[in-house]
Structures are given as structure tokens and as C-alpha cells.
Amino acid sequence: MKAIIPVAGAGAKLRPHTYTQPKALIPIAGKTILSFIVDQLHEGGITEFIFIIGYLGEKIQDYVKFAFPHITYHFVQQTERWGTGHAIELTREIVGDDEVFVALGDTICEYDVKEMINSPYSMLGVKKVDDPRNFGVAEMGLDGFIEHVVEKPTIPKSNLALVGLYKIKETAFMYGCLKHLFEENIKTQGEYSLTDALDFMIKRGAKFKAFKVKNWFDCGKKDTLLESNATLLKKSGGNVTDSHTFKGTIIIPPVSIAPNCSIKDSIIGPHVAIGANTKIEQSIVRESIIGSYTNLFEVVLDNSLIGSDASVKGLSRSLNIGDNTEIEFG
Template sequence: MAGLGKRMRPHTLTTPKPLLPIAGRPIVMRLVEDIVRICGQKVEEIAFVIHPSFGEKTEKNLLQVAESLGSKGKIYYQEEPLGTAHAILCAGDSLQGNVVVAFADTLFKADFQLDTTKDGIIWVQKIDDPRQFGVVKLNEQGEIIEFVEKPQTFVSDLAIIGIYYFKDGAYLKKHLQYLLDNNIKDKGEYQLTNALENMKNEGTKFSTGQVLEWLDCGNKDVTVYTNQRYLSFLEERKAPLRAKSAQIENSVIIEPCFIDADVKISNSVVGPYVSVGRGTHIQNSVVRNCIIQENSHLENLNLHNSMIGNSVKWVAQPLNVSVGDFNQIS
């Protein structure tokens, strides 16, 4: 999660992308919660690979995420964007035993338990345009026979979604280090798919895993959509979505919505698919399909498909008009 999230600006100018909220909790927290759920056993350690510029507050928040899940947290740094293989190797001290690797700009819906007896599992999803993703090619038995990074001519439509399981973390580390020691790059970076190809050639048997739904957090629109879908997941699980200290006055809440502590909503219609961060006030407004962060004040607004940051004050002027017969206003 060491990327600077430039496609999510202006939000990532002050908050690292993996700490932006989805259904009221940081993206990375939602991700590790789901990984812990599918592991079906205690996760001893959660290692975060970040950029040094994220700062002490971010590091403290990440360690608290790990602690909340009963794990030890560990911070590693990737100072330069040298590729996925390099990023994972930055956490080399944590590559031991059973390891799950995940990139923190993707979320998923899944209903299975991890099979730790397999050498490796690569989670994939069939997509229409695989040119911006690593893909896998399968044989007739459904075994992975080839890994290709961002193919510009069609190889396969099974895109790697950024979640992997390895039975032997030390063996993965060995193959990542081999790429760096021999300066083996693809498209100018050290790619995990090259290490996977080498491991396969040495006899590692990789299986594919399927998730029910794969969600991206790469830009504003897809992040708002991911928030919508994740609220639906939480509603299906009957997870609590409204804090007891939230105040709802003369307002309609159309579920599912996440409403955090000390939120005040008055004379408004909120939802569906809205996440409202702690301490935010919404007044005389209609808000649907939005992410609103903490301690903001919104008044006289009609918002849709929007992201509002922290400590925003936005008070629009209500209209005072005189409209004659047969006018059309749009």
C-alpha cells in the first residue's frame, strides 16, 4: 500500500488512499477483516508496506487495525515504486510459513475458507478488458500454466485481482530476491508475475480462487460504487451500521447507510448507500450514494455519487424564486 494514490486526489493529499473510508472504516481495515475471515484461523501478524511519507499517525492507525483483529502489526517501507515484487520483498522479514499477500486498493466478497494445503492460490476474476492487469492462462485441467503481466494482445480474460496465498513464504521470498539480484524487470518494474512463473517452472502448483465480487478503489467513481456494494454486504451480514450516539431529527434514512458516532442529521433525506463519518452534521439536504468523512457540516445540498472529505463546511443558499406557468427548468 505504498502508492501515493494520485488518481484519488484531492482526498489523498491529506489521507493515504488505503485509509480512505469504505462503509465508515478504512479500505485497508475492510480488506484485512475479510482476509482474516476467509483464513479461518488465527492470523499471527499483519505487515503493512507503506511509503515513508505516510507519517507516524498513519503507522499508529495501521498497528491499531492489526491489534483490533488479534494480530501483531508490523510496518515496512517502500521508498520507490519499483514494482509489485519489490514491494512484497520490502516485507521480507515477514515472509515465513503460510502467507497471504494483498494489494490494498481492492476489496472482495467471498464465501469460502482458505485451503492451506495447496502450494499457492491466485484469486482471479473474468473481465472484459484485461490489458491493465496481470492474467493467468489455464490448461484443460484448470491448472495455471502461464502468468502474463498486462498483455496488450489477448492471452486470457482471467485477471489477477491482487490477493494471493503461498504455503511457503520463504520460498516466495527467494524467488522475489532472484528477480532483484538479476535485475529481471517487465515493463520497467520487478513484477510478482515473473516470480510466480519461475516458481511454477520449479514445480509449485498454483490453483485459482474465485470471489463472488471484486471491487476496486482506484478513483472517485469506483470508490463510491465500492462503498455502495460494501454497505449491501454488511446489510446481508446484519452488521451494525448506525452508532447509538447518532442523532436523527425529522429525517428519513433509506438503508443501507453507515452512520457513525456523534453524527447529527436533521430535516434531510439520506440514503441509500451513504456513509457518514464521525461528528458530521447534515441539515436540510438530500444525500444519496455518497461517502462523507468526519467532522463536516453540510447544509441545503442535493448530493449524489460524491465524496466529501474531513472538516468540510459547505452551506449552499436555498433558492428564492418566482417561476411562471409552463416553464421547464432542468
């Protein structure tokens, strides 16, 4: 089985951070979003990955080569963003006849990877949500199989949202249905949707089961990213290496502090993730994500997202600051 991870999106909802960093490389709870996905699938037994890249794709390539030397990887360029269906179709030659597992590059979920892989059926990850209108939706039949999937329905007939995890056993069938979308120019909200191709498969006899994810962490915008960071830190307990010595500083767990940080006369936590080589003095930071090589001096941060190589001096409350930024409060 090969894993396909589309990471070509521009991440507009996470700007200004995604002006300089792909969304999949945004840090959360001490790791990148992409690391959570790849590590989880690799631990479940998948060793070959196809990354669909586009915007800032060279950063994805550099990161994968550095962070995952133990996997086999391929890169496919998506120069035009025409939707998830278009992205997956670009992988046809690399996939061949192998089964595939598609995990969208901004989706962190908790589920049993091995159980999903070993299932004799194609499977779609689902989670019950209060308002499914902004998601793909799965409708279940009485026989326990999925009988219909639809992308962002105006009037949903189910509250089972598709979470962006797809195991496909009949890959040739899937690529044939994708080809049908292109030939007939069938689009949803102006894009070729993988959900539409899967629905064509179901209508033509393919069998899909649903597997429920235990937790689904939304990393698509600042507020939900910070909420997911807090939840994941609670689950992991955080990580502060033994080599750290923080003079005059109180650490309120859970927090994650990367190597080579200097923190002095500050209060850090709870639910704070700090990147490597960051310097913090005379500051209070809680419920926030701070990038690498960043300097904070005399600031009070709450529910803030600070990029890498940024500098903030003065007093503040809640910030959303991208990379390579300098702010001084008078």
C-alpha cells in the same frame, strides 16, 4: 501463515483525498478499506500481519495500532516505489520460512479465506473480466493448474484477471525468483512485478491453483469507489446506531452513519456513508461518501466524495472534495 499487505502507494487516482490520507484508510460503507482486509483475514485465522508502508506511512501505523490491538503487526518501509515485487522482497527477513498470503491494500474481495488457507497448494485469486489488459492475467492448463501468469498483456490469452490475492507456500522459492528479477533487471512497465516472479516459479515447477472470488470491489478511483460503497451497503444493510436522533430528517436505507453525527431537516440516502462527528443541515445527500468532522449546509449532493474536516455551504450536484476544504456556493 503471515499476511503481507502492501499499502505504500500514493493513490494518485483518488486525489485530492490521498494528499492527506492513505488510500487504504479511505472510508467505504462505514469502514476503511484496510479494515475490510484485516478483519476478513483475521476472521479466517491469520493473526500476524506485515504492512508495507511508504507515503503517509505514519498514518497507517497509527491506525493499525489503534484499530487492531488483537493482531501481531510489523511495518516495513518502502522508500522507493519500484513495484509489487520490490515491496514483497522487503519482507524477506520477517517472513522467514513461513507461508504467506499477500493481499494488496486496495483490494476488497469476497472469498472463502479458510478454504484458501487450508489448500495444499499455492493459490492465486482470479475473477473473469471483460477487458483483462489492465490486470495481471492467469492462463489455466488442462490439468487444472495455472500454467502462465503475465502482467497487463497487450493481447490477453485469458480473461481471468489476478485480483491481488496470493497464497504462497514455497516462500524461499518466491524470494529466490524475486532476487532473479533484480539481478537480471527484469521489469514490466518500469517496475519489478510480483506477477513476473510468480511466473518464474511456475516455469521452474511450482504448482499454483486458482481460486475464484465471488465479488471484487474496485476502490482505486472515485466512481468505482462509490459503486463499491453502494454494493457493500446493500449487502450489509447499513448501520445507524440507536443513539442517533435526526430532527426533521428522512433516512432512505441502506446508509451507514457513524457515532456523534448531527443531522437536521435533511434527506439522507440511499447508499450514503457518513463519518463520525459530522453535521448536516437542510441538505439532500445520496450515493455519496462523507468524511468525519465535516459540515454540510444547504447542499444537494449526488455521487460525491467529501473528505474529513471539510465544510460545504450552498447548492451543488456532484463533488470530489479532499480533507480540510471549505467551499461556499453563492
